[in-house]
Amino acid sequence: MHKKYVAILAGALCLALMSGCVGRQGGDPSMDSTEGMQYFPFVLNYPKETLSQEQEAALPICSTVDKCIDYVKQTIPYDELSELLESKPTLEELNARISLEFVRKLETSYKAVVKTDQGWVQVFFEQDGTFFDSVEMGELKGVLKDDLLRIPIGVSVKQVQKIDPDGDYDFMFTSWSGYPQTSHHYTSDGYAFSIDYNDAYEVVGISYCLI
Numbered sequence: 001m002h003k004k005y006v007a008i009l010a011g012a013l014c015l016a017l018m019s020g021c022v023g024r025q026g027g028d029p030s031m032d033s034t035e036g037m038q039y040f041p042f043v044l045n046y047p048k049e050t051l052s053q054e055q056e057a058a059l060p061i062c063s064t065v066d067k068c069i070d071y072v073k074q075t076i077p078y079d080e081l082s083e084l085l086e087s088k089p090t091l092e093e094l095n096a097r098i099s100l101e102f103v104r105k106l107e108t109s110y111k112a113v114v115k116t117d118q119g120w121v122q123v124f125f126e127q128d129g130t131f132f133d134s135v136e137m138g139e140l141k142g143v144l145k146d147d148l149l150r151i152p153i154g155v156s157v158k159q160v161q162k163i164d165p166d167g168d169y170d171f172m173f174t175s176w177s178g179y180p181q182t183s184h185h186y187t188s189d190g191y192a193f194s195i196d197y198n199d200a201y202e203v204v205g206i207s208y209c210l211i
Helices: 053-057 078-086 091-098 145-149 157-163
Strands: 013-016 022-025 039-042 103-105 109-116 119-126 131-138 182-186 191-197 203-210
Touching: 078 091, 078 109, 078 119, 091 109, 145 191, 145 203
Parallel strands: none
Antiparallel strands: 013 039, 022 203, 103 109, 109 119, 119 131, 182 191, 191 203
């Protein structure tokens, strides 16, 4: 499983089209726009068949306002989940094996949220339910949504690190060309944040949505 929120794979793009997000870029740091961005793994071989209403009815698909932390109660052994994901199960197959408690339907995909004994994991599926990728989020502890919303545009990444020392700052240490200048954060109240930076490592945009 990938340890962080941005997974970069050969032949895939990190595309910003997570519905239900809000964000801000530049200007007044107190203002939120009506649309935000969040990167997640995405492939280009659409259109695909979609799950039927009957198939979706058998899944624990949440509403747009539900939080995973309110629904996911069981803890799966990390090694068990890792072994399952190595076989690239479909969404229905994974649900049959571990009885998923929380699935969020996105614009052209699904994600299941699972709690393991080593932290929380998001598992992404294409719109026909085929496995695409998984991303580890850690323990979801410490920082809150409001803590990150108070970060003003223009501050340095060092100041962001003081607020959330457990965030994903991998972009600072990669030499890959085109790697997004973005840190990723998962809050204890169930939100995922993406914070964008310029070449001087100053905040230029913040977006967030429910995990």
